[in-house]
Amino acid sequence: MTPITKRIGVLGAGQLGRMLAIAGYPLGQKFGFYGLNHDEPSALLGHMHVQSDDTQSLAKLVEFADVITFESENTDVELVRQIAQTTPVYPGEKSLYMSQHRGREKGLFTQLNIPCAPYQLVDSLESLHQAVDKIGLPAVLKTTTEGYDGKGQFVLRDATQVDQAWLEIGGRELILEGFVDFQRELSIIAVRNAHNEHVYYPLVQNVHHQGILRYSVAPARKVSDAVQKQAEQYMLSLLDELDHVGVLTLELFETAQGLVANEMAPRVHNSGHWTIEGANTSQFENHVRAICGLPLGDTSPRQPLAAMVNIIGQIGPVHEVLKQPNMSLHLYDKAERAGRKLGHITVLADSEEALFDSMKTLSAFLPQG
């Protein structure tokens, strides 16, 4: 093995692991995955260890790996703690622990003076009524853990909905957040390695529908240097506080009063997929570099504008994308299912007009239009 080659073990075997491996192979890295079955998107990209095949499958992955990383913020913290006794796990336990609970996350934002919505944890109908009195309406009620793609959420607009909201998503710990009156949703991706080098991608704008990210535009239009710097400053405090190694993503609301943090993810992120073609170094390659202790790569965009459009539910006639010189197709080898992210398309453009025209062309052959 060359001095920079490492064996990377990934907990999870979905599309993020797949794209990490695709980015890591040119650097000579080797990959192993710990997944649920042999059909997962990463399965053919490295040594696959399937949970149900063998009681030793996790131990085998750990034995294979020089360094372990994970695909999901819902990875078991206790498991990571145990693995870390013998093999480095990046990002570390603290980043994982903080980002898998919305209450802890908001507590951390508050401690670091990163603005976020007012919030209150609730664990009963009575405490929900009290929280509504304190926070006011409208407000967003969410499960504290395991919510993703808008699942486990209820927007409370008036007090008559409180009982119904508790019935629908209650019976477990919830968080009530004040409703943020935002102009648009942004996110920023930062990367830090163990030598305390850190780099930042430009803020991107994210457009969701029914809680699922539909597309991102990178860099977000009309972001002043001051706003970009502010976002980087928030990331720097998070990276430092968490002693984070790897990619860290922060989702933000842009409001008339400035940036308001929503949530963070200690991993490569859907809103960073544009970086594969759109930036000098992709988020995936930078994550690999960071966890392997290598110098981080330049995060500058390669052209004025990029968009990343998710392929959701159905693949449709996306081969049409291959005829477009400024578009790139990524399919994750997943079966079609409503609401499922099956792939994405990156569009590169020289100007806003050119991007708008390309998005119009693209909408004609995306199933969801």
Ligand code: AMP
């Ligand atoms: P989340 O799972 O926290 O990312 O929430 C999913 C989506 O719900 C976000 O992308 C926002 O569009 C919306 N949302 C979440 N929290 C709030 C909030 N406190 N105020 C307004 N909209 C919110």
